[in-house]
Amino acid sequence: MVAPVATSFSSRPTTPESARVEDDTADEPSATTAAELAPLYRQMLAIRRMEEASAKAYSQGKIGGFLHLIIGQEAVCVGAISTLQKDDYVVATYREHGHAYAKGVTSRAILAELYGKKTGCVKGLGGSMHIFDRETNFLGGYGIVGGHVPIAAGAAFAAKYRNDKRVTLCFFGDGASTIGGFAEGLALAALWKLPVVMICENNQYSMGTPLYRSVAVEDVSLRALAHGMARDRFDGDDVVKVKRRIADAVERARTTGEPTLIEVVTYRFRGHSMSDPGLYRTKDELEEWKRRDPLNRARARLVDTGMPEADIAALEDDVKAEIEDAVQFAESSPVADEYKKYVIKDGEG
């Protein structure tokens, strides 16, 4: 019954080739100033240091469960979210510490959450994957791949319903591009013309699977074509460029209400989560990407803008102090203690 011919179901050999974007602006840095770039650099650095601190705490057993770090990808969330106003919404995945921080959640609240402390942004109930913050309109980190995409469309639906001009950014991974929740959320956003920007952070792997083994065509942004939706695709290591390109889409959403699908090509320097040794990629591949570290790139550009080295160093010291304080805060906070309170609102309504 079984044919003797071995049939392979994967479309390419297993060694990935680097999947850089064909993009004519790829190597032209976007014009910027110290005033614009310094706060972006500061945020990226704070996210990097915060995540390094969390990795350390994890290895000491102070953080548990799944911990997904965004190290290497910081320019995407920082550049994208810098285009928003406070009232705008952000919806993200389980890899969302950076997005929460960029939207205004403090490093204290994030780290305390990872430590499972009462002072965490969700009182130790959510942990790394489920950061929520009403104050900054951070609508959450979600653990089911693709499941949050319709939720982002829903926040945008509310903005359209109220005509309040708020914009929603929705972040998801390249691996989410094959799941129904993404397809349905995208279709509804297009049909109803909802003011949402769907941002695929293509870090080229979903866990250990390179994108070419997940999709037939390695360009997630093409999904927009069938919906007549605006789309964009670019490299994500220049934070200013990310900001510019996302700003166009945010502007489109704000003024015309129309959605955009954007794919940003990036790379994570760490494993999928803390337990992943990353054996599916070569050291060379990783090193190549590290040479394009968005933080180094931003720092170098900051120097180019004429910002004095002493000022940069002061900024860096400030970040160091902030994260040290946040770690200290998380360490010394009391453990989580309430959990029955947040099941049903207002008793038996």
Place this chain on the structure above:
Amino acid sequence: MVAPVATSFSSRPTTPESARVEDDTADEPSATTAAELAPLYRQMLAIRRMEEASAKAYSQGKIGGFLHLIIGQEAVCVGAISTLQKDDYVVATYREHGHAYAKGVTSRAILAELYGKKTGCVKGLGGSMHIFDRETNFLGGYGIVGGHVPIAAGAAFAAKYRNDKRVTLCFFGDGASTIGGFAEGLALAALWKLPVVMICENNQYSMGTPLYRSVAVEDVSLRALAHGMARDRFDGDDVVKVKRRIADAVERARTTGEPTLIEVVTYRFRGHSMSDPGLYRTKDELEEWKRRDPLNRARARLVDTGMPEADIAALEDDVKAEIEDAVQFAESSPVADEYKKYVIKDGEG
């Protein structure tokens, strides 16, 4: 909190414009012969008469539940399935009497099933929506929109696994184009290069909703673009043309193993199901489509091929006799009587 501006979520006024395909072959009838066309015409006519008989039986209370007729769309299933070999698979929706018949299920077995009789193709257990037939490799009629698309990919997967060169045809409606099951089935077929032809029967409505209120772009075949998949789109009222165009895709699947997404534009003359009065469309619209009735068209072409009127009439009498016999068979068959037997195979395995 609510803006005073009324916001419409539908993208066009509610009167649909006729959605004909831009297709340079639209009005050139494909060359054919009586030998080719006569059996196709016979099948279409038998399906029409069988469905008319079932509508009558429904109104007499002899058939219950949901009854979805394909009247007006017969050229699609007949033309498409005529390209297959017996070993090939067909997977369809709840609107599948025609597909089953075209694959070789008898009108007796289909009508007896609709009557809930023991002699029905699934012994009265499935009814109109769930026709299955192992003998002809008809893998079923399914009631959950989109849910059968992955199953079709699975049958094609098995063909690839065994390298047995079988081809799978999967039929679904325009309304299925927004659901996750379709998106995932399509993505997997493309990724794994499965020998399946995905055929969207775009009859322009999902229940009472015209396609322009279901999707942002009224071209379901565009979904193929993002997957690098072959696609086609054409009018479905010329059965020979349907046969030719589907044959190309079947050939592709059989020889290269590659999938194709095809949209066939058609129209159903009856309501969505027997309980639907079809108030969402105008009489004029319906009449315009009826003028393009694929049966009339096929009959006229049969005359053109030189088939004597007497032979055509004989064929029509034959169909009449077949369906009368099938009705008689259904009426006189014993009622269904087994149902506990088909829950778990072989007792408590």
Place this chain on the structure above:
Amino acid sequence: MPVQSYRDALNHAMREEMDRDPNVFIMGEEVGHYNGAYKVTQGLLQRFSERRVIDAPIAEMGFAGVGIGAAMVGLRPIIEFMTFNFSLVAIDQIVNNAAKIYQMSAGQFHVPIVFRGPGGPAVQVGSQHSQALESFYAHVPGLKVVMPSTALDAKGLLKSAIRDDNPVVFIEGETLYNTTWEVPDDGELLIPLGKGDIKREGSHVTLIAWSKMVWVCLEAAKELAKDGIECEVVDPRTLRPLDVDLLASSVQKTGRCVIVEIGWPVAGFGAEVAYQVQRLCMDALDAPIERVTSDDVPMPYAKNLEDEVQPQVRDVVAAVRRVLYLD
């Protein structure tokens, strides 16, 4: 008092709540232009326009999620599933998002949303369209689950559900839409979620049932009354939270309990009811608790088989006689 159909009661509940609160909207397949596959939303599009009555394409996972996102930021969506059979493609949104966002956000976001539509077998629609999924939803903390049996309950409970700050799964009886009941013409008719109702008083046996099975129990009770057997028919109305006190006090009185449910037996909601009753009434029980349920099979299409599979009045009568040791 005016008599109203279950369908109209639901329709008026939505209309009144949409009149009352501009944040309430309804979304689902065919709810607008088509006036609802079962006409429950009749006239709402005309009254409230396309902004608030939104026809959705076939994408239950997507529009359930859209409702959840909208609810998080302050709207109060009513999401109609054409039938609850189709909620299975959206259940991840309900279980993993709607039910958990209040908890995951430590109370910062809540999800005031109603998922509603008909559930349970209808007539001859086959196995994929004939299932009672209440035990799935009742299992999940963070949800409320409501299953009204009468037009009165339908109206009062749906209004409460729409005003509730939590996600509510509201399962209507697909075969109850044409049933009627006395319903006061009162815009503030609010029946609290979590309170059961005694649909008929009796002292010999307690029958516990919800949705359509209440009607079957009432019929059985009538028949049994002819033999002098008085059944108390208790309708919890809300499965989560469950009014265990009401159920227990009835069984304390009667000492016998039959649970009647339209769905499959194994791990159905009736099992939970049985557990609670035996826990609270073990000493009072004069016989084991009996369940009358659907046969443990996917639903066949043929009418004769479908009737055989579903709980009938005669099955309830037989079970009552068994717990009374009369046969």
Place this chain on the structure above:
Amino acid sequence: MPVQSYRDALNHAMREEMDRDPNVFIMGEEVGHYNGAYKVTQGLLQRFSERRVIDAPIAEMGFAGVGIGAAMVGLRPIIEFMTFNFSLVAIDQIVNNAAKIYQMSAGQFHVPIVFRGPGGPAVQVGSQHSQALESFYAHVPGLKVVMPSTALDAKGLLKSAIRDDNPVVFIEGETLYNTTWEVPDDGELLIPLGKGDIKREGSHVTLIAWSKMVWVCLEAAKELAKDGIECEVVDPRTLRPLDVDLLASSVQKTGRCVIVEIGWPVAGFGAEVAYQVQRLCMDALDAPIERVTSDDVPMPYAKNLEDEVQPQVRDVVAAVRRVLYLD
């Protein structure tokens, strides 16, 4: 006898069955090149090549359906869910297709498929990743549901599941992979589905538990033995079909019953067990049946809260003492 880990037992079961039958293949996220998110499929890609060990993209609904279609035409797929939490996006395929195709086709097509993967809370993975969904699947006729507690059962039951002609939902304990048990080195080690097992004999109280909770019960039994209380620990192993005879005969003997489950209480599978036990053993029962379950809440992240929510040995001990009226 050689001792083996639960993980290796599962791995060997699949390897042996794939050696035995060329129609068996495995498909799921990261099952191939990554050797499985939990390493259960370690080495299978190398042994069987990409044709039979297929890495799927994130599309559970899609690849569950692909498995079903392939099974209909004669293959025997093993579909791995990275965890059963993600089966919720595929549940429509399992309930409406896998479970019903044998019935809908009146026996013409059957679906020999295994859906497997870890289920139940792990450690600190939060509410969306910590749920025990066995009561959903056990509700559905047409499915079998298996939940092994030991490496021995894991191997013998998985081999039987792969050879079974019906769809089997095979839920592994996410925290059991490293546990060990004596497992004979026997390629024909087949434990029949639907047969329970007594994991410890005792005469005072019957503890009914499956998967990880068997271990908790064994610990509790050890502790209680110090006070002279002898618990019988009964593991149904298969929830559907359920070995009610074994459960009932134990309770007939002991007269007391505590059901321990890791999931939510309301309409959990424990309710079904309780219904069956009270039905068959009402006269023998000297105390109401007790359940020990998770708290009725979405799972919190913090370790201290997570421990509080889940059933612990001390909770089982307390319940046993309650049904013995010792406190």
